[in-house]
Amino acid sequence: MRPYILAETNWDKLKSDRFGLAVLPWGATEAHNYHLPYSTDNIESDMIAAESARLAWEKGAKVIVLPSIPFGVNTGQRDIYLDINLNPSTQSAILSDIIQVLNFQGIHKLLILNSHGGNEFRPIVRELGLKYPEMFISIANWYSALDKKLYFKNPGDHADEMETSLLLHLRPDLVLPIEKWGKGVERKNKIKAFSEGWIWSERKWSQITADTGIGNPEAASGDKGEKYFHDLTRKIGDLMYELCKADSEDMYE
Numbered sequence: 001m002r003p004y005i006l007a008e009t010n011w012d013k014l015k016s017d018r019f020g021l022a023v024l025p026w027g028a029t030e031a032h033n034y035h036l037p038y039s040t041d042n043i044e045s046d047m048i049a050a051e052s053a054r055l056a057w058e059k060g061a062k063v064i065v066l067p068s069i070p071f072g073v074n075t076g077q078r079d080i081y082l083d084i085n086l087n088p089s090t091q092s093a094i095l096s097d098i099i100q101v102l103n104f105q106g107i108h109k110l111l112i113l114n115s116h117g118g119n120e121f122r123p124i125v126r127e128l129g130l131k132y133p134e135m136f137i138s139i140a141n142w143y144s145a146l147d148k149k150l151y152f153k154n155p156g157d158h159a160d161e162m163e164t165s166l167l168l169h170l171r172p173d174l175v176l177p178i179e180k181w182g183k184g185v186e187r188k189n190k191i192k193a194f195s196e197g198w199i200w201s202e203r204k205w206s207q208i209t210a211d212t213g214i215g216n217p218e219a220a221s222g223d224k225g226e227k228y229f230h231d232l233t234r235k236i237g238d239l240m241y242e243l244c245k246a247d248s249e250d251m252y253e
């Protein structure tokens with residue numbers, strides 16, 4: 001029983017315990033190339049949150065990891081079988097309810113640990129920050145915390161070398177053999193400005209990739225996943241510790 005994982009602890013412990021930081025892992029349920037499970041993003045956010053919280057806890061931070069939210073924004077994948085979508089307005093309602101309880105109970109710091117590129121919490125957090133001024137709400141996309149180029153050969157952003165390596169380390173029992181791995185080839189928009197990044201429109205996922213992946217996973221390995229997971233959880237563990245100890249009324253140098 002890990003005392004920093006809400007789903008595992010109990011009222012006997014919690015009736016007299018108090019926490020400084022709540023962590024909410026948020027994933028998605030969606031196809032990840034042919035070879036990774038639909039729960040890939042949830043496995044990642046759950047296990048990264050748990051290991052980072054363990055490290056922060058051992059340094060003395062009172063952090064509690066909430067059960068993760070398993071569905072994300074998948075509006076661009078409605079024609080991909082059993083990709084489940086939560087609209088941003090639904091995410092806003094879920095976050096609002098969770099923050100109302102945290103605020104009432106005096107847990108005034110929240111870290112959303114996000115696994116999925118389609119989840120965009122910033123406008124929601126701005127709005128909830130206005131409603132709950134005592135709450136310090138932060139969002140971390142764990143996949144942006146480290147320079148992936150230092151760990152992986154091939155770039156990508158979905159079911160790529162990085163995600164395949166992580167799953168080979170975390171849940172090898174759920175990864176299909178290498179013969180099944182698609183190449184994750186992405187079809188770019190014909191209009192160049194999209195590649196330059198200063199114009200955005202939602203990608204129609206089934207039109208930009210045949211196997212649902214973006215990024216070639218072929219160079220993935222469990223060893224790469226282990227090293228990346230190790231460095232990532234140390235960095236996020238330090239962040240959790242810092243957030244826990246910080247005075248949210250006095251954040252700036």
Ligand SMILES: [Zn+2]
Nearest residue numbers: 040041159163
């Ligand atoms: Zn993913």
